[in-house]
Amino acid sequence: MTINPPLDTSGTLNTASAARDAVGEAAEEVHTAYSLADAKPPLDEEILKVENLTVEFPTDDGAVQAVRGVSYTLHAREVLGIVGESGSGKSVSSMAVMGLLPKSARIRGSVLYRGEDLLRMRPGQQRALRGEKIAMIFQDPMTSLNPVHTVGDQLAEAVLAHHLVPRREALARAKEMLDLVGIPQPDKRLRAYPHEFSGGMRQRVMIAMAIINNPDVIIADEPTTALDVTVQAQILEKLLEVKDAVNAAILMITHDLGVIAGMAHKTLVMYAGKPVEIGHTDQVFYEPRMPYTAGLLGSIPSLEGDAQGRLRPITGTPPSLISLPSGCPFQPRCPLATDVCRQTEPPLGDIGDGHWAACHHSEKLAEVEDPTAFFHPDAQTAPSEGTGTDSEEGR
Amino acid sequence: MLVFIARRLFVSLWVFLAATAVMFILAANANDPLEEARQLPDNEREAALATITERMNLDKPVLIRYLLWLGSAITGDLGVNRQGQDVNAMLGTAFPATLQLLAAATVLAIVFGIAIGVISALRQYSAFDQSVTFVAFVCFSLPLFWVGTLLKQYIAVDINDWLRDPTLSLVMVVALSLLAGAVCSGVLVVDRRTRWTVFGVTAGAMAVLLLVLSATGWFADPGLGPVVVALTAFAGAVAITTLVSGLDFTSAPMRAALVSAGVGVVCYFAFGPVLNDPNLLTLLLLALLTAAVCAGIGWFFGGELFRRQAIPAAVLTGLFTAAVIFVDRVLQAFAGYAAHSRIRGRVISTIGPSTPNFEGTFWQHSLDSAGHLLLPTLALVLVSLASYTRYTRASMLEVMNQDYVRTARAKGLTERAVITRHALRNGMIPITTLTAYDIGTLIGGAVITERVFGWKAMGTLLQDGIEQGDPMPIMAFFLVAGGAIVIFNMVADIAYAFLDPRIRLS
Amino acid sequence: MRKKSAQPAGTPPTPGSADDAAQGMNVASRTQFQLVRARFFRHRGALVGMALFGFILTLAATSIGWGPIPGWWDKSPTATGVVLEGGRPTLGVWPTFLGGGGVSWGEHPFGQDDIGRDYFAVVMRGTQVSLTVAFLVGTVATVIGTVIGACAGYFRGWAEAVLMRVTDVMITIPTLVIAAVVAAMAGRQGIVVLGIMLGLVTWTQTARLVRGEVLSLREKEFVEAARSVGTSAKRIIFRHLVPNVVGIIIVSVTLAIAAAVLLETGLSFLGIGVQPPDTSLGRLITDYQTAMMTRAWLFYWPGLFIIGIALSVNFIGDGLRDAFDPRQNRVRD
Secondary structure: OOOOOOOOHHHHHHHHHHHHHHOHHHHHOOOOOOOHHHOOOOOOOEEEEEEEEEEEEEEOOEEEEEEEEEEEEEEOOOEEEEEOOOOOOHHHHHHHHHOOOOOOOEEEEEEEEOOEEHHHOOHHHHHHHEOOOEEEEOOOHHHHOOOOOOHHHHHHHHHHOOOOOOHHHHHHHHHHHHHHOOOOOHHHHHOOOHHHOOHHHHHHHHHHHHHOOOOOEEEEEOOOOOOOHHHHHHHHHHHHHHHHHHOOEEEEEEOOHHHHHOOOOEEEEEEOOEEEEEEEHHHHHHOOOOHHHHHHHHOOOOOOOOOOOOOOOOOOOOOOOOOOOOOOOOHHHOOOOOHHHHHOOOOOEEEEOOEEEOOOOHHHHHHOOOHHHHHOOOHHHOOOOOOHHHHHOOO | OHHHHHHHHHHHHHHHHHHHHHHHHHHHHOOOOOHHHHOOOHHHHHHHHHHHHHHHOOOOOHHHHHHHHHHHHHOOOOOEOOOOOEHHHHHHHHHHHHHHHHHHHHHHHHHHHHHHHHHHHHOOOOHHHHHHHHHHHHHHOOOHHHHHHHHHHHHHHHHHHHHHOOOOOHHHHHHHHHHHHHHHHHHHOOOHHHHHHHHHHHHHHHHHHHHHHHHOOOOOOOOOHHHHHHHHHHHHHHHHHHHHHOOOOOOHHHHHHHHHHHHHHHHHHHOOHHHOOOOHHHHHHHHHHHHHHHHHHHHHHHHHHHHHHHHHHHHHHHHHHHHHHHHHHHHHOHHHHHHOOOOOOOOOOOOOOOOOOOOOOHHHHHHHHHHHHHHHHHHHHHHHHHHHHHHHHHHHHHHHOOHHHHHHHHOOOOHHHHHHHHHHHHHOHHHHHHHHHHHHHHHHHHHHHHHHOOOOOHHHHHHHHHHHOOHHHHHHHHHHHHHHHHHHHHHHHHHHHHHOHHHHOO | OOOOOOOOOOOOOOHHHHHHHHHOOOOOOOOHHHHHHHHHHHOHHHHHHHHHHHHHHHHHHHOOOEOOEOOOOOOOOOOOOOOOHHHOOOOEOOOHHHOOOOOEOOOOOOOEOOOOOEHHHHHHHHHHHHHHHHHHHHHHHHHHHHHHHHHHHHOOOHHHHHHHHHHHHHHHOOHHHHHHHHHHHHHHHOHHHHHHHHHHHOOHHHHHHHHHHHHHHHOOHHHHHHHHOOOOHHHHHHHHHHHHHHHHHHHHHHHHHHHHHHHHHHHHHOOOOOOOOOOOHHHHHHHHHHHOOOOOHHHHHHHHHHHHHHHHHHHHHHHHHHHHOHHHHOOOO
């Protein structure tokens, strides 16, 4: 336990109670919607700057290149969504930011927190930031809490790991946080064990744990994937609320574009360990310039109904991270793939207005009205020089 | 919780009752009790057959004999064996010796097995882990009595011979030093460069220590003396506090532990006369007093912020210091013990649980028991240790991969806190079940070990009973052995529920 | 990190539906069996164990002959003879260039016992008996344990209660004790009866293991599916559950065999079990433990063979366990 100067408890308590006032009404009624539009706008201050991050895992079959060069900047109070399929490296890159990867991982690049490189810190310094300045919420709330300790103990522990305060005060803080995330009877629930909570309630506890030290960055790794759809929305709203309560930025990792849509200021799409498109969420959603993004959008069912009333899933499977295909890693599944795609991997190119995409044919996507149409089963009719059968090769 | 225990107790009783029936019927059929009598000369045969048949109720069906046994066993009467001796009396002399052996072996196997398993898991794939795994497999595969015989023939003889002129040869010094260095560096350090430093320093220190001890004739008349006791106590304080709350010499738990060690050293002198020839009760009371005083020290020094760490650190340090003083006293009694007329330098005994007709102080009796228990316990522990090590290692590895351990790290806890507070607690839950299972194996092992080392104890009851087809001694053995297993199973279940709130609260 | 994300019902088939495909992305071309085999052959201990066990088995089976297998060793385990050179072993293992006497078998590689029997032949006979008993015990115990464990795990209500209570009763009796009593009854009827009888009382560990596994499998979707289409309990147990616990069963067989070798030696030491004139490794050690200070080889050879068998089988079992259930040794990735 490092002994920090005592926590300015009065300050903390003020922040928290002020925060509670700010969201006062919202906390009372569970179903009050709290959308991105209500949230405090991002500031210019750069909190987290990831530059050219690569992660490799040595395995018996060769090195797995889980992350192959990720760069992004997270500003204060900003929400950045990272989208991708399993194995796209989105989780691994965030675990690298937290310093939670196994020792066998080979990490290169830099992760600057307020200008200091986390990857070059001593383990002790890195630990002091973890949970204090950068906190994380995990995917599966059912297994992320220790079954043998009370929720109160586990929350208080997060405070005590960073601040020299009596346990009593840490527990008081924990209670306050449970109240903030909307858990009824926080006094009683402090003494309960995780198995006495439902999945949604456990995820609220995880959120409480993440914000208990007023972090600058909250990394949420698929926080709603394991929850019921009805609970998902509540949890997302709660996340936005508490983000403003503690003035944190959020790194929102998900495979679900629907989650990002109402949540994130900016969106980063990852494929095979690399960012393939990044921009404001509106840009990525309405003017995708990378066929993969378009494909993801096409596979969201919409209530308004699509012209053909059918989904347009991307065929094939993501590539093996041990032996990537030549050229663009998406080319075996891409309806637009041409020879150049099979030869060279496209760099992330500036499209303007802070929008970047990694595709040789991004201008083609700009020309058509509905880029998702490329993935339509009758895609042969779409403007394409590639043979439509390419998409079958991934099978 | 109480309902849980009561229900568990009820079920256990019925299971145990059924087990006695199975055991009795099997035991009654193991051998023919009349075989020896049939070979007697004609004139004695009839009378002998009749006596035995009458004594063992052989004219009645097995089930009736079982019920008869059960009826008297409930009142505490275990009957007579084939020769007409009182089984209760036989059990009375056999039980204490076996209990000593089993208790020592169980405690040592659990403590060392779990400790080695945890370290092995935390240093997965290290040289230490690999060697522990290999040694555990060898131990798994050892026939117990083969090891016992080897220990008896070589270790006992060699140590006793060596004790006549206890100086260490250079080869021994080098070998022991290298071993100490390897163990220390394997356990403590992960980083390659520091590992060699630790190895060198430990091996060097060990070599110097052994050479000095050997040259001063320490092994013939050992003892720690006040300086060594004090140094060990303070080193123990630092080590214990490091485990409990981290290495920081300015922290409150460290202060509490160091003060406890200091108080312990003062008591070393203050209690000198009391400790000259105490009895077990005095020692237990002193241990309780130590724990109470140290808890107070921890409470006082811990203050509001650190009480939770300071009290255990202080109490553990106090008990550790007491143990060091105990060891010092036992060692000081060594020279007198070895010179005793009934011992004559043969300190490591290979026969029986104690030297017959031995008179001496409490410390000398302790040494006598230790000398008799050393090899049988070692043999039993070797065999039992392996399963604890493997099981603990597997359990810890499983737990270390759990999501909640990742959560604990994400909170920014130190690695020490992650392991002690989150991994260990969960990793120990399945071990409780193993202890219950292992006690059965240990009882079986004790039967064999007792025979190797010529103890007349519980194992003899079983063996004689089987040879003579006599269920009475077998059932006496089983009442104790099966009872121990039932009790261990219950304790394990309760411990399981205590450790795992999901069971406790459901 | 690439954990399978549980898709809540009703979630749209967003890219997450590619999850399952992604799980198999590196292994798509390998079957379950190939994976197990590959993992097994990466386990060094298991390979060494296999080699050692194969060597011992071959030696025991072919040297003095075993049933229909003819032997290449010219001496019989029963023929007595003149004790040469105090019966010392003539096996040489130090090559001459290392200053030894050269590698050679000699007349009596393992020496001779006190009545001049060739000790190599005797030890081989003991190995045959010990292995037979151990295999019988392992097989019988596993079959019974599997059936009882699978039924206790699958059925609810009285069947489970009865089977579990029976198991509890058996567990209450220490293995060595019940084995000793049973062996005293069966010892005189030959090694086959002995092996089967010992198997009848040592199945509890397997039953517990199998039950635990079946309990968790029972809740799995494919069992639900089978049940919902009206598949009979017998069919579900033997068609759906047992194949899925086959890994545990195979591991449990190996461990049971290793334990049985040690159990048999322990019983022999107590004078119960294999009875003269037949012999076993345990019997040999027991017979010659007093000879230890004078003719130590009579004590060492059978001991080394017991350790060799138990160790190699244990290592094979460990390799199989890792191969079937790599969870235990996985580092988080």
